[in-house]
Structures are given as structure tokens and as C-alpha cells.
Amino acid sequence: MVFSSLSFLILFLPSVIVLYYVCPKKYRSLRNAWLFLASLIFYGFGEPRFCPVFVCGILWNYLFGLLIGKCREETGSSARKKICLYLCLAGDLGLLAVFKYANFFFSNVRLLTGAALPFPEIALPIGISFFTFQEISYIADVYRGSPAQKNPLFLGLYIAFFPQLIAGPIVRYKDFAPQLLKRKESVACFTDGFYRFAAGLCKKVLIANQLGQMVDYLLDSSGLDTRCAPLLLLAVLGFALQLYLDFSGYSDMAIGLGLMFGFRIPENFRLPYTASSASDFWRRWHISLSGWFRDYVYIPLGGSRNGKWRTIRSLLIVWFLTGLWHGACWPCVLWGLLWGIWLICEKYLIRLPDRSRPFRTVYRFLTIPAAMALFSCLRLTDFSALSAVWSGIFSPARWQAAAGQLPALKLWLHDMWIYLAAALIVSLVPVRQTEKLQPPVSSMDVRKLISPIILLLGMLLSISFIAGSAYNPFLYFQF
Secondary structure, three states: OOOOOHHHHHHHHHHHHHHHHHOOOOOHHHHHHHHHHHHHHHHHHHOHHHHHHHHHHHHHHHHHHHHHHHHHHOOOOHHHHHHHHHHHHHHHHHHHHHHHHHHHHHHHHHHHHOOOOOOOOOOOOOOHHHHHHHHHHHHHHHHOOOOOOOOHHHHHHHHHOHHHOOOOOOOOHHHHHHHHOOOOOOHHHHHHHHHHHHHHHHHHHHHHHHHHHHHHHHOOHHHOOOOOHHHHHHHHHHHHHHHHHHHHHHHHHHHHHHHHOOOOOOOOOOOHHHOOOHHHHOOOOOHHHHHHHHHHHHOOOOOOOOOHHHHHHHHHHHHHHHHHHHOOOHHHHHHHHHHHHHHHHHHHHHOHHHOOHHHHHHHHHHHHHHHHHHOHHHHOOOHHHHHHHHHHHOOHHHHHHOOOOHHHHHHHHHHHHHHHHHHHHHHHOOOOOOOOOOOOOOOOOHHHHHHHHHHHHHHHHHHHHHHHOOOOOOHHHHO
């Protein structure tokens, strides 16, 4: 089930909200239990065969959390505590490796050795990358001193909370745990959440989906050898915008849904296409993922405390894992390593703080096209297609061929310019996105009075688009 589906919007979400608020606020545990059950229904709607695996993962981390908490209370048991941590991580990462990377591993072994190794095609459970990182966050935070969760339903709610279950944002246990028993639910909070959800739905359905249909057609492998360079460049730009609007729209909807139930979910995007550098880009793009790798991989590896070469090693490991997390294919690994090399060069060779202002200005204008170009590795997940696109973009003959394909190019721009313009505006223009989105009733600001009406109309238009089209992907589900 996805947020932008009629079954979710018309049936699932209203039912969850009504039953949640029918339960009195004083029965907080009962409300949490209902949200956990609703989250399992949400996950099982599309993947019922993986529900037992999902529940076993929750119980696995629950039991090891109790063991680590008990070891922490006993003197002289630090070794046992570490063993429990490693065993739990081995189970979590082992499950991720089997479901997400086994096919990749065996296909590469077969390619390298030429041996006809039979192996089963293993289906990928939706959201496994995200909820595995939530589980690791829990067990690592307990190891570092956070109290172990005694109530398995509460831990289950943290891991399975449906607004951010299958595509994030990744929420830290230490940030989520206090909200399980103490959170603010009010009409204003619910309304703010609804507005945020509506804004994300509009971003996803009205812009990202429309760009996606253009991108899918232009990057169809059967036509890559005949596309002119401007169309290929348009496809790369369109995918970068689609990816941002698709995922940031999902994050907006997740944050809005969390607010509707009183939970504060952290921001995941802050206008990344206005970044001034590669490091600034990753302070703005998928913030919860980059923060997770920093706190649970980069810093444990030593961070920047052990000299230049160990820092470079740590950065390359982190970005290799980041690329592999995004997809079990070599273009995704290449994407991660290219980002790692870029960030290393920026840190040790380019050294922006030491540069002149004109240099930093030029560098800023080069950063975003480069970041957009790199995202093509996530879309074209085999090197033949990736090579065909970029060799076409840099081919003089393909630019000359654009004259013959000018009618097709004009047709694309005629049909798509409104979506490209909207995507650029939404991606570049700051919009106030705080927890307090709803204006005070006493305010006479016309913009604040009109904004809710525009969002409601946009949501109704989005629902009509959903009802009239079968094209409704979520790009980050594949990651």
C-alpha cells in the first residue's frame, strides 16, 4: 500500500484515524497498540508473506535489547554486552544481505567464474533497508546507554510505524522513545499534519509522476541509441527532479501523518538543489540517511580523529556502503564511490573556505548539475544503458541530430514545460516548512487564508489524477 493510492486515502487512513481518536487519550498504550496493528496491516497489504519475517525481526531486537540492558546493569559484563550487540547486528544485517544482496552476489560469482551456479531468485521485501536501519538504531542506542524497551508493542511501533516504515525518514530510537508515552495531540497539530500531507501528495502526484512518465519513455533502452543529445539531457534532468520530488513528497507525507498522531518525525530534505557544495548537498538531501551513516558507521570507524588517511578510508567505506544501500548493482556502488571521492577532494584538495568568493560562486553553480548527473547511476542500473546515455550526451553527432528531431523536441517541451517549470520552482524556492504550518485564526494575512484552500484543492486534484492513471511509482521503494 502506498500513500498515493485510493485504498490508503479513502479506506485505510480514515479508519486508522477514527479508531485512534475514539480511544480516550488517557489510554495511551491502547492507542500505541492500535497504531502498531494498523502498521502491520499497512505492511501486510502488499507483502503478507513477509509479515512473519518482519515480526521475527522485531522480536529478535527486542530480546537482544533486554539482554544488552541486563548486561549493562551487571558489573564486569562488558564483553557479554558486546557479544550480544554483535549477534544482534549479525542477525539484522544477515537478513538484509540474504534478501537484498544474495541475487547480486551469486550473479557476480557466476559472471566471474563462468560456473552455472543455480540460485533462487529472492524477492525483496519492501522497506527492508529502512526498517533494518531502525532496528540497528535501537540496538546501538541501547548499547550506548538508552533504556531497553520493556514493552514489545512499543518497540514494534517504533520499527513498524507506518508513516515512515517503507521509505523513511529514518528515525532514531532515542528521539522516538520519549514520544511513545508523552506526545502532544491536538486539533492544531492534526491540521498542520494534514496540510503537510496534502502538500507532499501534490508534489508527488501532480509533478513527480508527470515527469516520471516522460523520463521512462526517454530512457527506454530500446530507444537510447536513437535519442538526440538534448532529449537525453532532458531525461537526466527530469529524473533528478522526479527523484527529489518523489522522495521529498513522500517524506512530507510521512512527517504530516506523524503529526496527525502527535509524533514529530525529523525533516529529511532542505532544498538540496540550492546547495553550495557537495558536503552542503548532503546536509540537505536525505538528511536522516546521511546522519545515520555518520553516527553509526563513520564515527565508530574513527571519523576524522585519526589522521588524514584513516579519514579518507572511513569516507570511502561509508560511501561504498551508501551506494550499495541504494541498490544491489554496480552503477549504484559507482554512484556512492564517486560521491565519496568528490567529498574527499572537496575536503583536502579544493578546500572551499580558503578559496576566493568568485571561485566559490562558480563552484556552487557547477555543484548542482554534477549532483543531478550522478543520479543517473540510480536510474540506469546497468553500465550499457548508462554508457549509451552519457556517450550520447557528449556526442557531437547526437547534437547535430537534434536538428532532425526538432519537432519531437518541441513536442516534448510543449507537453512537459509546465511540469518542468513547477518542478524547478518547488525545488529551488524556499517554502516555510515548520511544525506550525497552520496560520492563527486571528491572522488577516490573505496568503495564510488562501494556502489551506489551495492545498485542499490540490489534494482533490491529486486524487482525481490517481483515480484516472495507473502510473504511480515510488522510486525509493527500490532502495
